[in-house]
Amino acid sequence: MLAVTTLATLALSTTALGAAVQRRDVSYSVTGGTRVPIKDPAPVAISYEFFAFPGYVNDVGATAQCVKNLDDAAGAPTRIRIGGTTQDRATYDPSLTSAVSYTVASAGAAPLTLTYGPSFFDLAGKLSGPTTIGLNRRLNNLTNSIAAAQQAADTMGNLYAFELGNEPDLFSSSDPIAGGKTWTPSADAASQVSWQASVSRALNKTDIIQGGVFLQPPKWSVQELGPVEVSSGSLGYVKSFSDHSYPQSACGGASTNLQSLQSHSGIVSYTKGFAAEVTAANSAGKPLFFGETNSATCGGGGISPTFGAALWIVDYVLQAVLLGYERLYFHQGGWSRRSRSMVVADKPGTIGNCQYCWWGQYDTGAPYYGAYFAASALGGMSTISQLDDGTGSIGVYAFGDTTSPSRVVVYNSAYFTSGARSYTNITLTDMIGSSATVKRLTAPYSTSRVDQGQNPTFAGQMFANATCAIEGTQVTEEVHLEGGAATFSVGASEALLIEFKAHKY
Ligand SMILES: *[C@@H]1O[C@H](CO)[C@@H](O)[C@H](O)[C@H]1NC(C)=O
Ligand SMILES: *[C@@H]1O[C@H](CO)[C@@H](O)[C@H](O)[C@H]1NC(C)=O
Ligand SMILES: *[C@@H]1O[C@H](CO)[C@@H](O)[C@H](O)[C@H]1NC(C)=O
Ligand SMILES: *[C@@H]1O[C@H](CO)[C@@H](O)[C@H](O)[C@H]1NC(C)=O
Numbered sequence: 166m167l168a169v170t171t172l173a174t175l176a177l178s179t180t181a182l183g184a185a186v187q188r189r190d191v192s193y194s195v196t197g198g199t200r201v202p203i204k205d206p207a208p209v210a211i212s213y214e215f216f217a218f219p220g221y222v223n224d225v226g227a228t229a230q231c232v233k234n235l236d237d238a239a240g241a242p243t244r245i246r247i248g249g250t251t252q253d254r255a256t257y258d259p260s261l262t263s264a265v266s267y268t269v270a271s272a273g274a275a276p277l278t279l280t281y282g283p284s285f286f287d288l289a290g291k292l293s294g295p296t297t298i299g300l301n302r303r304l305n306n307l308t309n310s311i312a313a314a315q316q317a318a319d320t321m322g323n324l325y326a327f328e329l330g331n332e333p334d335l336f337s338s339s340d341p342i343a344g345g346k347t348w349t350p351s352a353d354a355a356s357q358v359s360w361q362a363s364v365s366r367a368l369n370k371t372d373i374i375q376g377g378v379f380l381q382p383p384k385w386s387v388q389e390l391g392p393v394e395v396s397s398g399s400l401g402y403v404k405s406f407s408d409h410s411y412p413q414s415a416c417g418g419a420s421t422n423l424q425s426l427q428s429h430s431g432i433v434s435y436t437k438g439f440a441a442e443v444t445a446a447n448s449a450g451k452p453l454f455f456g457e458t459n460s461a462t463c464g465g466g467g468i469s470p471t472f473g474a475a476l477w478i479v480d481y482v483l484q485a486v487l488l489g490y491e492r493l494y495f496h497q498g499g500w501s502r503r504s505r506s507m508v509v510a511d512k513p514g515t516i517g518n519c520q521y522c523w524w525g526q527y528d529t530g531a532p533y534y535g536a537y538f539a540a541s542a543l544g545g546m547s548t549i550s551q552l553d554d555g556t557g558s559i560g561v562y563a564f565g566d567t568t569s570p571s572r573v574v575v576y577n578s579a580y581f582t583s584g585a586r587s588y589t590n591i592t593l594t595d596m597i598g599s600s601a602t603v604k605r606l607t608a609p610y611s612t613s614r615v616d617q618g619q620n621p622t623f624a625g626q627m628f629a630n631a632t633c634a635i636e637g638t639q640v641t642e643e644v645h646l647e648g649g650a651a652t653f654s655v656g657a658s659e660a661l662l663i664e665f666k667a668h669k670y
Pocket of ligand 3: 369
């Protein structure tokens with residue numbers, strides 16, 4: 166995490182930027198930092214809430230294009246997980262002709278019970294990326310979950326793994342799986358490894374289960390489950406482990422805070438809180454994902470649809486990949502515990518009605534711009550390094566192959582909501598070539614929302630509402646390199662994707 170501070174840039178920071186700027190380092194070598202492998206080709210992944218998945222692919226016109234944009238940015242098909250609270254309310258019915266069947270008490274609510282049929286897996290099998298399916302463990306019907314798993318395995322050429330239960334930390338003694346006993350981490354671990362063995366043996370498969378699926382490590386965690394996988398002999402059935410992560414919550418009237426959500430130093434320290442999970446997954450020899458994640462639970466508390474949440478996605482994805490979480494499945498379409506309070510009067514009960522979701526029937530939201538930016542930064546790259554020390558408001562990351570960096574992200578997390586935007590100059594050194602190209606992610610304010618008419622832009626372009634088509638002409642900024650160095654100006658609540666030649670031709 167070393168950064169180079171030259172005399173020239175010290176002079177800049179004291180004279181041009183003035184005393185208000187407290188950054189120690191405003192100059193970074195693009196070859197600095199510790200290079201960490203980017204293990205997955207497409208770390209920016211999608212989680213669809215179980216009951217909402219068929220609606221997303223059948224009824225939301227933007228879905229295919231929004232996913233394709235991410236595929237193109239990553240250079241690999243977007244990874245998908247279908248699950249969430251309603252996977253543990255679902256019963257498989259092999260005779261059901263529709264993909265899913267349920268009724269809801271009110272528009273925008275999540276079903277308390279639902280059935281799904283074989284065509285659920287026909288739809289899932291058509292997704293281009295590796296796909297993980299969440300099965301029910303809470304209702305304790307192993308026969309039913311095995312019947313569903315068998316149908317999925319027979320249907321889906323893109324099957325990645327099965328989850329057996331969602332967020333078992335939230336199961337209680339009154340859930341059938343608990344058998345009337347107190348539900349504890351050790352009871353859950355015993356149940357997980359037993360179900361893993363039963364489902365995997367029924368399918369005659371190993372490496373087929375996504376274990377964990379915990380909301381609240383470390384009490385419920387891969388740290389706690391991993392040793393039981395080993396001692397029970399079930400580890401061979403495990404393909405991957407997952408944790409869920411929501412940095413903020415509006416549950417029970419809790420307040421949310423956009424400034425702290427998008428804070429670079431806050432994101433660095435939040436993500437580091439999961440380090441022991443990475444260590445546990447590494448010692449089990451399995452990949453670890455954020456299998457479900459997004460900004461704020463229980464309706465988003467007003468912050469989830471904003472441009473600041475897009476900036477959070479950028480920095481959080483990069484920090485998670487640096488730490489060792491190989492994918493982040495951003496959750497779409499939950500209404501129950503993750504319900505959305507913003508019910509648009511004339512658009513009730515639509516999939517557009519979800520605060521942190523990236524797109525819906527009507528709008529392509531601000532957070533999607535952050536996802537697309539992060540996928541673009543990581544796409545095709547095999548290493549990432551953090552150049553800043555993680556304590557300031559500015560994050561700087563370099564990306565490259567094993568021999569040479571060719572991309573940098575600069576993120577200025579200073580919270581900007583009104584008045585004139587402040588700009589910070591960041592100097593990068595040791596680039597190759599004669600110029601660098603800047604693609605700027607910006608919006609009027611951190612609080613900007615697409616549904617309120619304040620559209621973000623990435624390299625001057627936007628994503629069309631309802632179709633997700635990329636709109637407008639790409640606008641990039643060319644910056645001349647002087648001895649491999651150049652200075653880049655990044656506004657408060659903006660991020661830059663800087664590309665330069667890895668080799669001089
Ligand atoms: C940033 O650098 C540019 C020249 O590269 C200079 O014109 C501008 O004044 C600088 N801004 C600040 C805030 O120092
Ligand atoms: C469990 O599922 C099977 C079919 O998969 C069904 O026949 C059975 O009734 C279910 N058991 C309970 C207790 O719901
Ligand atoms: C189970 O899978 C193994 C290897 O994949 C195969 O050799 C074996 O025949 C299979 N057994 C059954 C009963 O299908
Ligand atoms: C999307 O629709 C909203 C209204 O819901 C509008 O304010 C916004 O400008 C539109 N964005 C684009 C990119 O067309």
